[in-house]
Amino acid sequence: MDRKERIHQKIREIGDEVLGFIREREPFHQNRWVPAVEIKDSLELNFVAVPVANKQYGPKGWLFAIIARQLEDKGLVEFRKSGNNSFYRSKNA
Numbered sequence: 001m002d003r004k005e006r007i008h009q010k011i012r013e014i015g016d017e018v019l020g021f022i023r024e025r026e027p028f029h030q031n032r033w034v035p036a037v038e039i040k041d042s043l044e045l046n047f048v049a050v051p052v053a054n055k056q057y058g059p060k061g062w063l064f065a066i067i068a069r070q071l072e073d074k075g076l077v078e079f080r081k082s083g084n085n086s087f088y089r090s091k092n093a
Helices: 003-028 036-042 062-073
Strands: 077-082 085-090
Touching: 003 036, 003 062, 003 085, 036 062, 036 085, 062 077
Parallel strands: none
Antiparallel strands: 077 085
């Protein structure tokens, strides 16, 4: 396995952990829709994504967005937006 394959494997492993968290939290939410902010905050997935010399106004959820999209592309989660809020739930729970 080369370096690229190892990196992508680790990203898939992160996705598996995020999916597990979503499944654990679903019973506590109406229709199993877990707020994205709960996922990002609980797992501390907000990061500053620019070089130190550049300006960014606080951490952002870019890593979670990538992981959530990959899970959605694989058909493992559903996404719903309501106003300014985003929600996720697992498929076939």
